[in-house]
Amino acid sequence: MKNYYFILHILLYLSVLNISCSRESSHSFSKKVRNDGVEICVNKKTPLYDTPIYDIRETLSLGGESHVPKLYQSYNFFVDNDGCLYFTDEKRVKKFDSEGNFLFLIGDRGDGPGEIKNPRLITIIDNILFVGESSWRGNRKYELFKLDGKFIRRMYAPTIKMKLING
Numbered sequence: 001m002k003n004y005y006f007i008l009h010i011l012l013y014l015s016v017l018n019i020s021c022s023r024e025s026s027h028s029f030s031k032k033v034r035n036d037g038v039e040i041c042v043n044k045k046t047p048l049y050d051t052p053i054y055d056i057r058e059t060l061s062l063g064g065e066s067h068v069p070k071l072y073q074s075y076n077f078f079v080d081n082d083g084c085l086y087f088t089d090e091k092r093v094k095k096f097d098s099e100g101n102f103l104f105l106i107g108d109r110g111d112g113p114g115e116i117k118n119p120r121l122i123t124i125i126d127n128i129l130f131v132g133e134s135s136w137r138g139n140r141k142y143e144l145f146k147l148d149g150k151f152i153r154r155m156y157a158p159t160i161k162m163k164l165i166n167g
Contacts, residue, residue, distance in 0.1 A: 031044050069091075069094060069102075069105065071087055071089050071094065072089045072090045072091055073089055073090045074087050074088065074089045075088050075089060075090070075119070075120050076088045076119075076120060076121060076122050077122065078122045078123055078124055080124050080147065082098065083097070083098030084096065084097055084098060084103070084147075085097075085098075085100075086106070086122055086124075086129065088119040088120060088121070088122050088131065089119070090118065091109055092105055092106065092107050092108070092109060092116055092119065093105065093106035093107055093116070093119055093122065093129075093131055093145075094106070095149065104149055105149070106129065106131070106145055106149045107119070107131060107143055107145065107149075107151070113143075113151060113153075113154055114143060114145075114151030114154075115143075116131055116133060116143055117133060118133050118134065119131050119132070119133060120132060120133060120134050121133075121134070121142075124147070127146070127147055128144050128145070128146070128147075128152065129144065129145040129146070129147060130142050130143075130144055131143045131144075131145065132157075140156065140157035141154065141155075141156055141157075142154065142155040142156070142157065
C-alpha cells in the first residue's frame with residue numbers, strides 16, 4: 001500500500017510540473033526575445049524608478065588571455081600587500097597581479113613535496129604562502145611556498161579525534 005501512495009504522489013508531482021512548465025504564465029514579468037540567435041529576457045513592466053539604483057561596472061577581469069588556466073570551482077582566495085590575488089581551485093593555486101593579469105601557477109597536482117591535491121585554505125603569513133589541503137581522512141596538510149611560487153616545505157596540522165557521547 002505504501003508503494004501505491006508513493007507512486008501516486010510521484011505521478012501527481014510530475015503532472016503538475018508538466019502543466020506548469022508547458023505553458024507560459026500570463027502573469028509573467030518578462031518576455032523572451034531572440035536577437036541574433038541569443039535568447040534575451042526583457043522586462044514587460046514599467047521600471048519602478050526613473051533612474052537606475054545600481055550602476056554595475058566591471059572593475060577587474062581575471063586572465064582574459066587564452067593561455068591563462070581557467071578557475072575550476074574556486075574555493076578560496078587571498079590578496080597580498082601588493083594587491084596580488086591567489087586563488088585555490090580543485091587543481092592548484094593561481095596567482096594574478098593587481099590588474100587581473102595571470103602571473104603563474106603554484107604547486108603541481110599530486111602527493112609529493114610542493115604538490116597539491118585538494119587545496120582548500122590559503123593565507124599569507126610573513127611573506128610565506130600557506131596552502132592547506134583537507135581530505136576525507138581528516139589529515140590537514142600545508143604546503144608552504146615563497147610568494148614567487150618556490151616550494152619551501154610541508155607541514156602537518158595535528159588531527160583531533162572527537163568522541164561523541166550519548167546524553
